Amino acid sequence: MQRTIKNMKRTGITFVEVCLAFLILALVALPVFHFLTGAVKDTERFYTETIAISRAKFIMDSLMFQMPWRAIGAGNPCVFEDRKEVSGVQAFISKAIPKMFGDECSTVDPNVFKGDGIYRCRKGFVFRARVKVEDLDQDSSGAPIQFTIALPGKPKQFFQIKDLVPKDDYGKFNLIKKIVVQVKWSNSKNLDPKDDPNAKSVFLVGFKSDLEG
Known part of the structure; x- marks a missing residue:
């Protein structure tokens, strides 16, 4: 009986052996943990890039195909307003711009909005959208844009913008607007990209x- 008890005591596990087992387990699990952490970060990075590109494309498409020409004012950021004060256009602007830019795009005038806002996705990432608009108008450069029309049997005819369109609501002979959409974001949750030195940007x-007309 005593011999059996002695044999049972010899087959026990010491505290040192338990610590050694945990150490080996930690050494094996650490690379796996780093791999999984890196995979999660890559997934979040791809997610934020997709959101930013989608947001930039949504804003550009809305400006190109839905927003009235006269409602887009030049600037950085640009301004959205209808100087003709058509109620339908003003109502469209007041609904469309917050959907495009999120918060912080309103001004003291309820009928005027700026092309600059902040958007937070459902996962907590913060995006800032900003639109810069340049009027390529008659007076935008020392060499005004000219259009050439060649008719059979007749000499070429040259037209400047002022010969083709009347002045717009901003008092310019303008036919083309250059639109630059920037979406900036941080890969850290709940961090404003303007406060993140490693923030990313996409431009359209x-x-x-x-x-x-």
């Missing part, structure tokens, strides 16, 4: 012509 550039 388009040209909108006055086809309304």
Whole structure:
């Protein structure tokens, strides 16, 4: 009986052996943990890039195909307003701009909005959208844009913008707007990209012509 008890005591596990087992387990699990952490970060990075590109494309498409020409004012950020004060256009602007830019795009004038806002996705990442608009108008450069029309049997005819369109609501002979959409974001949750030195940005550039008149 005593011999059996002695044999049972010899088959026990010491505290040192338990610590050694945990150490080996930690050494094996650590690379796996780093791999999984890196995979999660890559997934979040791809997610934020997709959201940013989708947001930039949504804003550009809305400006190119839905927003009235006269409602887009030049600037950085640009301004959205209808100087003709058509109620339907003003109502469209007041609903469309917050959907495009999120918060912080309103001004003291309820009928005027700026092309600059902040958007938070459902996962907590923060995006800032900003639109810069340049009027390529008659007076935008020392060499005004000219259009050439060649007719059979006749000499070429040259037209400047002022010969083709009347002045717009901003008092310019303008036919083309250059639109630059920037979406900036942080890969850290709940961090404003303007406060993140490692923030990322995506840009889209388009040209909108006055086809309304």
